[in-house]
Amino acid sequence: MGKLSALISCLLLTVGAVMAQTAQTQVSERLLPQWLTGLIAVSGFLFLTFVGFLVKKAWCEESSRGMTIVESTVRENEFAMTNGNTYETTLDMVRSTEDTNAYENLAIDGTDDKVTAM
Amino acid sequence: GQSSPNPTSLKPSSDKVTINNPADITIIIVYFIMVIGVGVWSMFRTNRGTVGGYFLAGRTMTWWPVGASLFASNIGSGHFVGLAGTGAASGIAVGGFEWNALFIVLLLGWLFVPVYLTAGVITMPQYLKKRFGGTRISLYLSVISLFLYIFTKISVDMFSGAVFIQQALGWNIYVAVIALLLITAVYTVTGGLAALMYTDTVQTIVIIAGAFVLTGFSFAEVGGYSTLLDKYHSATPRNFSSMDPQRYNISPQCYTPRPDAFSLLRDSTTGDLPWPGVLFGIAIVGGWYWCTDQVIVQRCLAARSLTHVKAGCIMCGYLKLLPMFLMVFPGMISRVLYPDEVGCVVPEVCKQVCGTEVGCSNIAYPKLVVSVMPDGLRGLMLAVMLAALMSSLASIFNSSSTLFTMDIWTRIRPQATERELIIVGRVWVLCIVAISICWIPVVQAAQSGQLFDYIQSVSSYLAPPIASVFLLAVFVKRVNETGAFWGLMGGLAMGLCRMLPEFWFGTGSCIFPSNCPFLVCGIHYLHFAIILFFCTSVLVLLVSYCTEPIDDQHLHRLVFSLRHSKEEREDLDWEQEEKGRRAREEEKSGIRRLVGRLCGGGSGSSQDQEEAPEAAEQMPDISEDPVWKYIVDANAIIMMAVAVFMWGYYA
Numbered sequence: 001m002g003k004l005s006a007l008i009s010c011l012l013l014t015v016g017a018v019m020a021q022t023a024q025t026q027v028s029e030r031l032l033p034q035w036l037t038g039l040i041a042v043s044g045f046l047f048l049t050f051v052g053f054l055v056k057k058a059w060c061e062e063s064s065r066g067m068t069i070v071e072s073t074v075r076e077n078e079f080a081m082t083n084g085n086t087y088e089t090t091l092d093m094v095r096s097t098e099d100t101n102a103y104e105n106l107a108i109d110g111t112d113d114k115v116t117a118m
Numbered sequence: 119g120q121s122s123p124n125p126t127s128l129k130p131s132s133d134k135v136t137i138n139n140p141a142d143i144t145i146i147i148v149y150f151i152m153v154i155g156v157g158v159w160s161m162f163r164t165n166r167g168t169v170g171g172y173f174l175a176g177r178t179m180t181w182w183p184v185g186a187s188l189f190a191s192n193i194g195s196g197h198f199v200g201l202a203g204t205g206a207a208s209g210i211a212v213g214g215f216e217w218n219a220l221f222i223v224l225l226l227g228w229l230f231v232p233v234y235l236t237a238g239v240i241t242m243p244q245y246l247k248k249r250f251g252g253t254r255i256s257l258y259l260s261v262i263s264l265f266l267y268i269f270t271k272i273s274v275d276m277f278s279g280a281v282f283i284q285q286a287l288g289w290n291i292y293v294a295v296i297a298l299l300l301i302t303a304v305y306t307v308t309g310g311l312a313a314l315m316y317t318d319t320v321q322t323i324v325i326i327a328g329a330f331v332l333t334g335f336s337f338a339e340v341g342g343y344s345t346l347l348d349k350y351h352s353a354t355p356r357n358f359s360s361m362d363p364q365r366y367n368i369s370p371q372c373y374t375p376r377p378d379a380f381s382l383l384r385d386s387t388t389g390d391l392p393w394p395g396v397l398f399g400i401a402i403v404g405g406w407y408w409c410t411d412q413v414i415v416q417r418c419l420a421a422r423s424l425t426h427v428k429a430g431c432i433m434c435g436y437l438k439l440l441p442m443f444l445m446v447f448p449g450m451i452s453r454v455l456y457p458d459e460v461g462c463v464v465p466e467v468c469k470q471v472c473g474t475e476v477g478c479s480n481i482a483y484p485k486l487v488v489s490v491m492p493d494g495l496r497g498l499m500l501a502v503m504l505a506a507l508m509s510s511l512a513s514i515f516n517s518s519s520t521l522f523t524m525d526i527w528t529r530i531r532p533q534a535t536e537r538e539l540i541i542v543g544r545v546w547v548l549c550i551v552a553i554s555i556c557w558i559p560v561v562q563a564a565q566s567g568q569l570f571d572y573i574q575s576v577s578s579y580l581a582p583p584i585a586s587v588f589l590l591a592v593f594v595k596r597v598n599e600t601g602a603f604w605g606l607m608g609g610l611a612m613g614l615c616r617m618l619p620e621f622w623f624g625t626g627s628c629i630f631p632s633n634c635p636f637l638v639c640g641i642h643y644l645h646f647a648i649i650l651f652f653c654t655s656v657l658v659l660l661v662s663y664c665t666e667p668i669d670d671q672h673l674h675r676l677v678f679s680l681r682h683s684k685e686e687r688e689d690l691d692w693e694q695e696e697k698g699r700r701a702r703e704e705e706k707s708g709i710r711r712l713v714g715r716l717c718g719g720g721s722g723s724s725q726d727q728e729e730a731p732e733a734a735e736q737m738p739d740i741s742e743d744p745v746w747k748y749i750v751d752a753n754a755i756i757m758m759a760v761a762v763f764m765w766g767y768y769a
Contacts, residue, residue: 034767042759049755104285 128516137225142497149324149501149673150301153508155319157305158314162456169536171681172543173240173520175312182427183315185433187417187513190318192434193325193441194271194510195503196573199278201441202449202483206460209350209450210768211391213442215400217382220435220761224754227431229678230409231418232740233592235427236557236675236682240419240587242412243525249591249676250599250668251690253529258606259584260525263412266580268516271413272511272554277478279507280558285472285484287500296555298508303551306512307544311420320450321505322437328502329444335490336451350450351375353457357464364463372628373463375453395644399578402651403644406581410588413517424740428750435757439764443484452482460485465629476627511554519546533701572621578643579617582651583609590658592678595670601662608655616646681740 032040169178179187204212232714239245242263243256278294283294305313340346358373360366378384383393406412421427431565453460460482462468465475472478485500522545528534534542583606619638641649674680674687742750766768 037769038765038767040764041769042763045759045762046755050756 124430125654139493141494145494146501146504147488149504150319153505154301154305156317156320157309157313160313161309163312165367167537167540169240169452169524169539171312172310172540173516174416175310175315175525177420178422179312179315179417179420179426179454180422181426181429181433183319184417184421184430186322186439187315187318188414188434189437190321190325190505190509191413191417191513192219192438192510193506194275195278195282195507196271196274196510197278197441198445198483198506199281199327199480200274200505202452203479203481203487203520205446205449206389206453206482207479208479209376209381209391209441210446211378211382211384211389211396212769213446214382214391214396215404216438216441217403217618217761217765218396218400219408219438221758222401222408223435223438224432224758225405226409226414226418227428228754230588230592231415231427231677232424232681233433233678234415234419235424236639238675240416241521242410242415243521244589245676246587246602247691248671248689250602251672252599252603253691255599255603255606256525257529258603260521262422262580262584263521264518267413267514268550268557270555270573270576271514273551273557274512275507275514276554276557279503281480282484282487285481286488286496292555292558293295295558298504299511299551299554302508302512303515303547306515307547311416311516314509314516315417315420318509318513321509324505325502325509326437326440326444328498328505329440331495332491332499333444333448333493335492336448336486338453339490340451346447346451346454347380349454350379351377353454353461355458355461355463355467357458357462357467359464361464361466366629368629373461375461379450380768384767388510392642392645394648395642399644402582402585403577404584404648405589406577411586412521413513416517417513418519419624423742425742425746425750428754432757434749434755435761439760442764447487449452449479452486453479455484456489463629471603515547516763517552518550519543522546532697535702536703540647542765574618575620575643578609578647579613579650583613587658590655594659594662595673595677595679597658597662598665598668600665601658601660604661605654605658608657609650612650612653664719738760 168176195381201212201216234245237245237248239248241260243259246259247253247256279298280291283289284291305317309317336401337343337346340349343630353375354373358368358370360368361475376390378389383396384391386392418427418430421430458467459471459478462471462478468478469475472481487496491499523539523546527539527542531538586609587602587605591602616638620634623634623639624632626634658741668690670680671685672690674683674685676687
């Protein structure tokens, strides 16, 4: 981006210089001294480079913000899609990895009969 | 009144200065020892046994050989003779060719080389083959690049070397050129790219030091910069009336210096180098030369990392500021000091002075060397010219051998092993040296002073389609093989439609203008380059959008937008690579079986693992250290600011 703006700036300034140039016949009759033309060209170029920097920064921020928005929407969609979609998926999401019996009701499934002593 | 030319008042053309004093001879011998010594030393530094080592210097170069090699490969004897001569004839606008390159070389380092590096290619046709698939585009590019090397770069450098040798030294042209070519061939063939790049660094130092010395002496002789500005406009020759009024008349504009001689940007209709052409046409041709041509890109690919490439490009840019002051201004000084020889206009007079009727502006630089430099320093200037000539020729030899070996030979013999390719590369250098020697008589016959115009025209008519296709290939994913091929063919047809009639009619001179019809030759060649570039781009995009696109999976790390992607790429040329690999395997196993039978099974696995002659296995890394990235980017902006200031100053 910076390069493009640099080239455009160079073009604009040299077009300006040329328009001033082609109007005259003698090379000694310059409207501005040569060093001044050079300085104006440089300042224009630096200004346009600065503008290019700002534009690039703004664009990058927007695109990275856009990226995070896209990522979070994708994640949300995943959550929405897995709600009651397939049995395995739902089960896998809530199944505990450490304790395989975490969601089993041991009291009901257990073989020991709890009998209160009379 | 009519002044008849008095032959004795003209400096006789046999006023040659032979290098016969000890100071000159010592300097020349020291120069040759230095160059050959550096060549030999660099031979022991890199491994030249592999393709990567021979053609790409093992990818170990730091930024200063890269920058110096870029500069020395570009600056040839053609620049000394051509820039000075055109500067003498028409002023400083020809320096626009050099100063435009300051920006283009940055495009090379920032936009194109990252893509070439991640693509993992050695030659430019290889890149196109991977990018588009198919073989016709890469074949066309190899052939036309070799053609352009022989007809433009080699011939112009040899012509200029010949002009210098004949004007300043009076040596036999064949002996001198053959000796030079053989010395160049020796260190090119043996050392490969590494030797070239290190010797280029020496050559750069010699070129700049010598040219500075000459510029200093020239300005002292003419009386300073402001005196040059005043005196240039009155540097007219004494003899300007026609000797044969029935045949021709000489109008004053043919021998008076141009009023816009000191401005870079001239009128778009009446100027000899109109400003749109200077700004955009030269940028397009420069885009071909710096960003897509094998000679220049190969030096960037040999660098250690992307940061080194960028730093080398910046160094080359700064060095490219110098030719305006070291070659163009001395050329103008030469015309001020010797208006009757350098600025001669009457054809008979010119023929006596320099052997060609059209004009003698080409002798501007050699004349200065002969007349202004004291003893001892003339030897230095000869070393400078030799440095420029040898560095450019060596680079062209090496790159053309790379092109021939990796693109044409591997098509003829896909089963070629690495060792065979390196041998073929070396043999090709000798072949092209022989072709260059056979080219000398053609160059001499064409010594009509028109050679530089022909060179510029040939580049402007043939290069823009290539620049356009490469630019679109790197930046536009939609472009596919059909579009690129038909774009190249259409561009070639358009360029030939302009080039062939113009060669047929001849470009003529100020006194004898050519009768080329306006429709063909009316548009300035730089404007034609711009038109050709846009027409080719439109054609490429049109055909591409009408045919199927290339999938992203084939394009990872081949286009600018995907240069950082780490995904697996399905190469479009995998069929060819497979064929080549299978052919090599067959040959290897065939040999192994034969050897086994001969030696009774004792060979075993003695054959070392020969890798397929592609780039190194791991992908070249284009990540950059952030600190160095900022430093390099800041330096680039500073360099562009300096360039813009110089353009603004001389506009």
